[in-house]
Amino acid sequence: NAGVMQNPRHLVRRRGQEARLRCSPMKGHSHVYWYRQLPEEGLKFMVYLQKENIIDESGMPKERFSAEFPKEGPSILRIQQVVRGDSAAYFCASSQTVVYMNTEAFFGQGTRLTVV
């Protein structure tokens, strides 16, 4: 039973390029959460998605960032025109139901994005 799968594990992009991060939730999980972690800092919520729907994007920067979770395939976090400040670890978590219903969320191994 595979856990949450993220790829790539490491991604290097030049300033101005696009970064595309993928997350496949655990089997049986339909709720996906994206978090960003800067070095020596905590996890910051970005967006919460269910299949084909963005439920909560209150933590997502208004520009350059977008997320989707299509009916088929992984969830995608897209960062357009990357800047050095986007360099961080991006983690995806999944859960079986929404987390306030006493359900646990499990994290993938993360994507380390470096913008040069």
Place this chain on the structure above:
Amino acid sequence: QKEVEQNSGPLSVPEGAIASLNCTYSDRGSQSFFWYRQYSGKSPELIMSIYSNGDKEDGRFTAQLNKASQYVSLLIRDSQPSDSATYLCAGTNTDKLIFGTGTRLQVFP
């Protein structure tokens, strides 16, 4: 005001001792709480979940929740050097988890 607060540490304890990690939260509507362990350069790993007031034990770990005081704690008994990591406290805020900044635990031999 931060929604989930933790002392950043480091908290240093000798091997075999009890490590006590604490967390407070501001949202009285939070229902569920979680402790994650994160080794340097790795992803968060779920250790404990707790949903109701009182204690919950799992092996060497005990989570404690006091909703009246808005306080969550994690006790690690018989601490081992392999327990050295950052421990993240998280609480639910409507539909998502909000994390504290984490407490770094160091267990020395």
